[in-house]
Amino acid sequence: MTKEFKTLDDFLGTHFIYTYDNGWEYEWYAKNDHTVDYRIHGGMVAGRWVTDQEANIVMLVPGIYKIAWTEPTGTDVALDFVPNEGKLNGTIFFPKWVQDHPEITVTYQNEHIDVMEAAREKYDTYPKLVVPEFAKITYMGDAGQNNEDVISEAPYASLPDDIRAGKYFDANYKRINK
Numbered sequence: 528m529t530k531e532f533k534t535l536d537d538f539l540g541t542h543f544i545y546t547y548d549n550g551w552e553y554e555w556y557a558k559n560d561h562t563v564d565y566r567i568h569g570g571m572v573a574g575r576w577v578t579d580q581e582a583n584i585v586m587l588v589p590g591i592y593k594i595a596w597t598e599p600t601g602t603d604v605a606l607d608f609v610p611n612e613g614k615l616n617g618t619i620f621f622p623k624w625v626q627d628h629p630e631i632t633v634t635y636q637n638e639h640i641d642v643m644e645a646a647r648e649k650y651d652t653y654p655k656l657v658v659p660e661f662a663k664i665t666y667m668g669d670a671g672q673n674n675e676d677v678i679s680e681a682p683y684a685s686l687p688d689d690i691r692a693g694k695y696f697d698a699n700y701k702r703i704n705k
């Protein structure tokens with residue numbers, strides 16, 4: 528995908544894969560102007576995936592986008608995308624319990640909201656683990672808004688490579704092997 532991002536509309540509906548400088552690999556989709564989906568392929572909570580997370584999504588200046596949200600786990604996230612430069616900066620604010628028990632969060636969160644809420648009550652919030660990192664974008668796809676095929680199954684090892692190789696979505700950005 529080689530478009531120049533200028534407006535908020537250029538950004539909404541875009542699907543990204545990127546690797547943070549600490550090695551953590553994430554896949555993230557701007558589903559619409561208030562919703563994000565993501566899958567985590569590498570790092571402390573690899574294997575976790577989430578759809579329909581409410582988020583605040585704005586364009587700061589042409590081509591630069593800020594997204595922020597708070598999760599049922601108590602984790603807060605702020606992302607600044609500069610897609611025309613192939614990069615972003617992300618800060619994740621993890622409650623202490625996620626650092627201590629990451630495995631509890633490694634699931635399809637949507638089906639286990641009660642588990643996240645119970646864990647955030649049971650375990651410690653502080654001190655938080657703050658992870659501020661730049662990331663390099665390794666894939667961008669124009670999935671269109673509200674495309675339920677983008678993040679629609681659990682992460683597996685070759686998934687990012689399959690997407691980058693063009694083996695995962697058809698010409699209409701629907702999953703090929705469904």
Ligand SMILES: C=Cc1ccc(O)cc1
Pocket residue numbers: 553555565602604606617619
């Ligand atoms: C905790 C979620 C999360 C999703 C995307 C990203 O880049 C960082 C954190």
